[in-house]
Amino acid sequence: MHKDIRSAGRQSRKTAAINALLLAQMRHALKAPFYLRRIGLPTLSAAAAAKVFPNLPTTTKIDLVNHGLDFLAVPAAAIREWVTTSGTTGSPVHIALAERDLNRLAENEAAAFALAGIRRGDGVLIGVGMDRLFVAGLAYWLGAQRLGATCLRMGPAMADFQTLHQRPLKPGGRWFLIAVPSLLAAWCSRGLKLPRNLAAVICIGEPLRDASLSPNILSQSLMHCVSAPLLSTYATTETCTTLAQGPQCDGGHVNPHLGMVEILDAADQPCASGTPGRVVITPFKQDAMPLLRYDTGDIAALYRGVCPCGRQTPRLGPVLGRAAQLLKVQGVSTFASALADLARSFAATGEFLVHATSDALGADHVTVWIDSPRNKQPALRREFEHRARAMIKWVPELKFAAPHKISALRQQCLARKHAYFVDGRTALVPQK
Numbered sequence: 001m002h003k004d005i006r007s008a009g010r011q012s013r014k015t016a017a018i019n020a021l022l023l024a025q026m027r028h029a030l031k032a033p034f035y036l037r038r039i040g041l042p043t044l045s046a047a048a049a050a051k052v053f054p055n056l057p058t059t060t061k062i063d064l065v066n067h068g069l070d071f072l073a074v075p076a077a078a079i080r081e082w083v084t085t086s087g088t089t090g091s092p093v094h095i096a097l098a099e100r101d102l103n104r105l106a107e108n109e110a111a112a113f114a115l116a117g118i119r120r121g122d123g124v125l126i127g128v129g130m131d132r133l134f135v136a137g138l139a140y141w142l143g144a145q146r147l148g149a150t151c152l153r154m155g156p157a158m159a160d161f162q163t164l165h166q167r168p169l170k171p172g173g174r175w176f177l178i179a180v181p182s183l184l185a186a187w188c189s190r191g192l193k194l195p196r197n198l199a200a201v202i203c204i205g206e207p208l209r210d211a212s213l214s215p216n217i218l219s220q221s222l223m224h225c226v227s228a229p230l231l232s233t234y235a236t237t238e239t240c241t242t243l244a245q246g247p248q249c250d251g252g253h254v255n256p257h258l259g260m261v262e263i264l265d266a267a268d269q270p271c272a273s274g275t276p277g278r279v280v281i282t283p284f285k286q287d288a289m290p291l292l293r294y295d296t297g298d299i300a301a302l303y304r305g306v307c308p309c310g311r312q313t314p315r316l317g318p319v320l321g322r323a324a325q326l327l328k329v330q331g332v333s334t335f336a337s338a339l340a341d342l343a344r345s346f347a348a349t350g351e352f353l354v355h356a357t358s359d360a361l362g363a364d365h366v367t368v369w370i371d372s373p374r375n376k377q378p379a380l381r382r383e384f385e386h387r388a389r390a391m392i393k394w395v396p397e398l399k400f401a402a403p404h405k406i407s408a409l410r411q412q413c414l415a416r417k418h419a420y421f422v423d424g425r426t427a428l429v430p431q432k
């Protein structure tokens with residue numbers, strides 16, 4: 001009985017703390033012309049905020065593109081960094097960071113690293129770029145510094161790992177590698193040797209599990225060359241809020257000090273635990289460009305209840321795809337990410353592409369381009385059809401081409417990331 005009361009007390013204190021952080025974020029957002037117009041009140045009491053928040057329309061990437069500077073809640077002179085999104089699904093979005101945002105970024109990533117098991121004195125190999133206005137490399141560096149880890153900023157050219165053993169660094173120490181899983185898989189297929197004492201790989205940007213929470217093909221291919229645990233992490237440039245996991249976790253934990261996550265259905269209503277919907281994030285303590293109910297465009301489920309690691313904070317499952325990259329073929333809805341996972345399992349050199357177009361009637365048509373030696377193509381086609389029916393319930397058109405031709409086709413997509421999906425449809429599926 002007493003234990004229950006104490007537990008309820010702890011729970012209500014937790015709820016109160018979350019509400020205070022949310023209220024502070026909403027009040028700060030009123031300094032930005034966009035939210036002042038949207039909320040329509042010059043100040044917010046706690047009671048008013050509690051009424052306003054659930055009915056506030058989500059903020060979308062299109063809002064950020066169309067009203068960029070109206071999101072600023074600080075004077076221009078307070079901005080320390082501009083970062084941009086990758087532009088994978090349209091125009092890149094520019095996000096301002098003030099000094100407090102950089103401190104928040106360090107706190108956010110240090111907490112995520114701690115969850116992954118990184119401790120002071122461990123080595124962190126940052127296998128993503130620090131340049132070109134990307135925020136990820138900067139965030140990992142700041143987080144590792146805050147935690148007291150030793151950084152090697154390798155960048156995406158992981159070939160440098162070959163020389164790691166020649167460096168007078170961390171003899172006998174533990175290494176953690178941060179990498180984009182598909183790039184790491186490509187390097188592994190070319191014979192990359194990973195450092196000894198690799199404690200875990202923190203995988204960013206791509207999911208490692210499918211809708212049934214089983215390891216996807218990308219994850220399976222990585223397991224052939226990486227014996228260390230593969231940990232997923234999820235974050236977006238706009239929200240700078242990481243959902244991270246440790247080796248025992250089932251999904252990425254929400255950090256309740258830095259944000260809240262909602263999963264909404266097509267009618268903007270909350271989805272039940274375990275039911276996929278649009279991932280909507282409200283970060284806390286954002287200074288330069290505070291966001292409220294930011295619709296990431298990603299589709300995933302939130303899981304409540306106790307995690308195998310013992311933590312009770314909600315966890316985000318794998319990103320099943322982007323709302324804008326949902327294809328409908330032969331009556332079946334399929335995310336481009338599932339098609340990429342299918343294609344990846346057949347790509348001899350790691351070069352492949354999923355190309356969506358519209359047919360004469362406006363219906364979605366999908367062509368999968370794969371590089372394969374001519375003498376292996378008939379058998380590969382049969383296996384492709386068999387596996388496609390099992391994985392996605394329909395068979396996309398399969399074409400073979402040399403790697404340089406697939407690369408040229410990829411150029412049609414102006415995304416800055418190494419894209420595996422080119423959307424050439426005349427009408428995109430709207431995000432909402």
Ligand SMILES: [Zn+2]
Nearest residue numbers: 249250307309
């Ligand atoms: Zn956990």
